[in-house]
Amino acid sequence: MSQILRGSTGSTARSTTDIADVWTQSARRRPWLGLGLLGISIAFTLAVVIYFGAWSASEKVQARQAAEVDPGAAGKDVSAWEEGFLWACPLH
Amino acid sequence: MGMSSPLKAMLPKPPEINEHTIMHYAWVIVAVGAVAQMVGSAIRMSFGVLITPLEETFGWSPGAIGLAYAWMSIVTALFSPIAGSMGTRFGARRTMSVGVALFFIGMMWTSQTGSLWELYISYGLVFGIAQALFLVPVIPAVANWFRRHLGLGTGIMMVSWSLGPAIAVQVMALLFESVGWQETFIIAGVVGTVVLGGLMLLFKDTPEQAGKKPYGWKSGDKPLVTKGEVYNKQSRQFQGFIYRTNAFWNLINIHFLGCAGHAIILVGIIPLATHRGLSLLEASSILALISAVSVSTRFLAPVLSDKIGSKGVMFFCFFGQGAGVLMLLWANTPLEFYLFAILWAVPYGGEGTAFPVINRQYYGHSPMGPTYGWQLLGAGLGMALGGALPGMVFDITGAYTWAIILSAAFSLAGAAAILALEPTRDPLIPDWADIEAESEPVARPAGATGHAAAGD
Numbered sequence: 310m311s312q313i314l315r316g317s318t319g320s321t322a323r324s325t326t327d328i329a330d331v332w333t334q335s336a337r338r339r340p341w342l343g344l345g346l347l348g349i350s351i352a353f354t355l356a357v358v359i360y361f362g363a364w365s366a367s368e369k370v371q372a373r374q375a376a377e378v379d380p381g382a383a384g385k386d387v388s389a390w391e392e393g394f395l396w397a398c399p400l401h
Numbered sequence: 402m403g404m405s406s407p408l409k410a411m412l413p414k415p416p417e418i419n420e421h422t423i424m425h426y427a428w429v430i431v432a433v434g435a436v437a438q439m440v441g442s443a444i445r446m447s448f449g450v451l452i453t454p455l456e457e458t459f460g461w462s463p464g465a466i467g468l469a470y471a472w473m474s475i476v477t478a479l480f481s482p483i484a485g486s487m488g489t490r491f492g493a494r495r496t497m498s499v500g501v502a503l504f505f506i507g508m509m510w511t512s513q514t515g516s517l518w519e520l521y522i523s524y525g526l527v528f529g530i531a532q533a534l535f536l537v538p539v540i541p542a543v544a545n546w547f548r549r550h551l552g553l554g555t556g557i558m559m560v561s562w563s564l565g566p567a568i569a570v571q572v573m574a575l576l577f578e579s580v581g582w583q584e585t586f587i588i589a590g591v592v593g594t595v596v597l598g599g600l601m602l603l604f605k606d607t608p609e610q611a612g613k614k615p616y617g618w619k620s621g622d623k624p625l626v627t628k629g630e631v632y633n634k635q636s637r638q639f640q641g642f643i644y645r646t647n648a649f650w651n652l653i654n655i656h657f658l659g660c661a662g663h664a665i666i667l668v669g670i671i672p673l674a675t676h677r678g679l680s681l682l683e684a685s686s687i688l689a690l691i692s693a694v695s696v697s698t699r700f701l702a703p704v705l706s707d708k709i710g711s712k713g714v715m716f717f718c719f720f721g722q723g724a725g726v727l728m729l730l731w732a733n734t735p736l737e738f739y740l741f742a743i744l745w746a747v748p749y750g751g752e753g754t755a756f757p758v759i760n761r762q763y764y765g766h767s768p769m770g771p772t773y774g775w776q777l778l779g780a781g782l783g784m785a786l787g788g789a790l791p792g793m794v795f796d797i798t799g800a801y802t803w804a805i806i807l808s809a810a811f812s813l814a815g816a817a818a819i820l821a822l823e824p825t826r827d828p829l830i831p832d833w834a835d836i837e838a839e840s841e842p843v844a845r846p847a848g849a850t851g852h853a854a855a856g857d
Contacts, residue, residue, distance in 0.1 A: 340644070343821075354661070
């Protein structure tokens, strides 16, 4: 039995035993648009996390420095996550 | 491949299922799905009650205990695509049964935990995987039972997202008070396993498996192949095409942005309100009001999506969620906070509930498991991020202004991303039912595809 498949564009395509051919012809595909938007969201999220993480690290380091008698000694207490955020953020 | 038209015309037409009837097994499946969602969300949401007893018993810091919750959320999110694929490959019932077994192990182990790493494994890892296994495949399985009116089925089930925690948090709190935290986990584990295990006996993956017709079935509809070698091969092939559409990636992105947007508010609203001078009771009632009002759109959003198209409904919800949150920049009195709760809960309730319907509109009756699983990965990571941001922002700035602005930015970015989706009038890939019909060596009536896509 031959079967008429309706494509999304309104055109018709006769099916073959290889169904993938029909999908290839008729599917509306724009993966780069979706991937691009997802990429922008990931980049924005990383920027937000790094910025606020570095801000938080900077505040903590400054608070420790203010509490120390010898300001130079405070830098030795910087933890790995604080160092990481401060390294990654160009604004802090 | 099939039978000639005159021969087909001679076949007796099976009776149609009435447009709406309560006497249909699809509602049993919806009820099972709703209870599974309630149990899962209840245990998850009642974690907050566990923090103080663990702190008092072991002397762990709230931050270290809270890490178990964050770890569990991330594990559930990361495991969601796998759970969705397992549901399609092995069947929802089998996958959910494994999830129930892991739920029992996770709950019993958590009750006996004596160290932090044990808590991270028992609650974070085991319970996290269990949640993904019994929460992800259930929605695609419910979709299998609805040839039409999927929005109605989804809407009824989604109401359980609000009701579960509302009921169970109180029960868990009472148990913690009366019998202690260890016994509470044992009782919740045993009762939850018995309830979920019992429901699995009633659960059928597809109407075809149960020898029934799906809800909304009409005599012209082509039957669907839902298992076997052809099904497995074609579902893998079809999924490959889904990966190549804009909507697949963009819907993950949209769910992530929407969940990050509202998680900031759900986690931050009580501390924000108390910071602005409201009592703890007044602040708590804001959250209760949001939960109560959001029930309406949890139900209505999928129903309306089915009728008028998902894209418009989703845009309204995301835009409303983003714009509405800006009210918090000026809210100071209880009345202003309550007004915010009522107005914001309407779009918030509909944010995540239209996804099964838009999947159906884009990809027809193809297996939804892997696609929905990936969308829940986006949602889970969004919830984890949104949950962490308010405290982080407050620690730095001493105010919640930046958290509110970020919440609005995430939701409005989601609304903008929705505009980049294709209209839902036509499927993105030729309908699964047509393809299935072509490959099946069984004669069936020709006619409608059963794909009732509403257009935006």
